[in-house]
Amino acid sequence: MSSKTKLVLGITVATLLMTVMFAAAPKLSANPQQAATAEVKIDNFSFGPATLTVAPGTTVTWINRDDIPHTVVSTDSAFKSKVLDTDEKFSFTFTKAGNYPYFCSIHPKMTATIVVK
Numbered sequence: 001m002s003s004k005t006k007l008v009l010g011i012t013v014a015t016l017l018m019t020v021m022f023a024a025a026p027k028l029s030a031n032p033q034q035a036a037t038a039e040v041k042i043d044n045f046s047f048g049p050a051t052l053t054v055a056p057g058t059t060v061t062w063i064n065r066d067d068i069p070h071t072v073v074s075t076d077s078a079f080k081s082k083v084l085d086t087d088e089k090f091s092f093t094f095t096k097a098g099n100y101p102y103f104c105s106i107h108p109k110m111t112a113t114i115v116v117k
């Protein structure tokens, strides 16, 4: 291999490496934007909002702002929290599209729905 060939080869490899690094950079910075979050507040014996629509991949966090305990239980067993005391949280990440009705197992009249689409 001549020294000129080695030089050309070296420049080609360096250019390729830089291209790969620049191409990868925007993907790395885009990841946090894909990790969407949403919040449902539990207060005064109700979930707010009663219907929350999110994109697939969104992590929903319920927070109990009421001064009595509540739970977050999916009607079709997709998710189930422990008993949440005041200011305690429960999170679930919705990966599949669909309707997810849920209720509070302590107060079954408390119902709401997460819509994933």
Ligand SMILES: [Cu+2]
Pocket: 045, 069, 070, 071, 104, 105, 106, 107, 110
């Ligand atoms: Cu409750």
